[in-house]
Amino acid sequence: MSRAENRYDPEAEARTQRAALLADAVAGLTAERKTLPCKWLYDAEGARLFEDIIRLPEYYPTRTETAILRGCAAEVAALAGPGAAVVEFGSGSAEKVGLLFDAMERPAAYVPVDIAPEWLEEGAARVAAAHPGLTVLPVVADFTRPFPLPRLPRGTPLLGFFPGSTIGNFTPDTAREFLRMAGRILGPGSRMLIGADRVKDQAVLEAAYDDAAGVTAAFNMNLLARLNRELGADFDLSAFRHEARWNAEKERIEMHLVSLRPQLVRMAGRRLRFAGGETIHTENSHKYRPEGFTALCAAAGWQAERHWGDADGLFSVWLLKQEG
Template sequence: MLATRPDAAGLLRFHDHEPAQDDFRTALVAGLSGVSKSIPCRFLYDASGSLLFDRICELPEYYPTRTEVGILGANAAEMAAVIGSCAQIVELGSGSSAKIGLLLDALDAPWSYVPIDISREHLLGAAQAIQQQYPALRVEAVCADFAQEFDLPANDGGGARICFYPGSTIGNLTPSEALAFLTQWSARLGRGALMIIGVDLRKDASILEPAYDDAAGVTARFSLNMLARANRELGTDFDVSRFRHRAIYHPDTGRVGIDLVAQADQIIHLDHHRFRVAEGEAIHIEDSWKYHISDFQALAAKAGFAARDVWTDDARLFSVHLLEVA
């Protein structure tokens, strides 16, 4: 448990590595110009999209969030025993305070918390919230793109360095991209550092497809909001009502593919560009890759990590892995 120390004030620091900010216009032009049209999934999360995603996390069909929280809650003490005291906790993304809170509450006098995020506003808000909740904890907020080269704040507490990457966000990368990502982070974290990472597991399509296409249509509104966002911010003229959200699980690869499928021919205008979308044509917006436990551990081993432990829920829907840089 964290205890308040006399020097609790002024322990929030901000490190700005000035990451290149995403340009929606450029990405949209590039994505709609291809033979197979696509829009990067990172543009799902404007203010409206983020609110819709919060609703998705509460849906009965969407098991990942509540299942991972349950795994962390049930096993945080065991994780903390492995980690030890005075640890530096590096979180990739300044995400759910509920998840990081479960870990911080279980740890013995953690030295510092290092959230890393590309969004300055979101990062600062999350860092300030954690610092207020844990006033004795040093918070070193790092504004950076995970993929850029930067140094982590020094780990001066004498304890282990832990990378925390919940949410199965690794699943938005192809396996080859995930290998490159994990390889980069094993080198950055250094030998002996640990990683706690959430990984969604392969399972039947009857569970996976409703998780990404719920009966209430919230996920469909979340996906379609990306087109509405383009209309609002960029002046495009998508007829959002003539697109349909589609999620299909491909069991041969473990991939859930998510598309917006045109229900009629359309011409989309953006500045001087004209993009024809034919009836039945798909705009690909997201992939979510699922793994067998052994397959993910083998991937991590190729990236320089040794598997230390893994925890799952009773139904084996989701997994949380403890890896060590070898």
């Protein structure tokens, strides 16, 4: 497995991430409506819990998207062309990208990009082992911000890959900004394969984000445990509960951590007050109708070239192409 040219320094990266976590936590938890960015859900423990979530019976997105990708991989590979490189934004465990490499002709490279170093290395190693000879160039970065690609042969076609309905974690405005940024990173003529969850029955949606086994609740609560571990906070996890709610107006699932009583929390020399019933908003998962998603992509400079779905209308996979 090859590495990107920018040397990865684990200690420096840990300091950078801790500083960013502190800045986000202070800004979000001192706001009138308390929030924490969902990217901080994915430390090593969060990543482990998310791997459990995707196997739950209530959590339909992963198995549905995987089935769609199996069906469309050959067509995507043909459109991407021989010798293409795949850049995966937020690669995580990198379990789905192998479906593309199985179908692609002489893929040039795999560039997984993720903020969680341990998860990135594990996923990159898995892809390298499954596809001998494939150049794998992992990049530790916050994929929601501009980052440099490793050097690739001139003229290499680039295929962005953004599965898992992660686009739904952004508000529509930030989703457009992300897609514009991805277009600048990938360059003219590139393509992007992206998964988007669809609007559906409220009960199905809420069950997917509040499973009977409590795994999603543990995943959400781990964010407070992370603040305790990394920032020296003193959150009492028994004084909060997980809540998933459907916001019909904005067509999104919201995840919250609800304070069960009035309480005072200390974090990094600050005193944070919580009223009983007050929440920390930790994640959004926007759901899209096909016409709305097409318009979103067009506003960001991408043309919807193809899209595929399942028979039950639960999920869509879109192949986008850079306009111009």
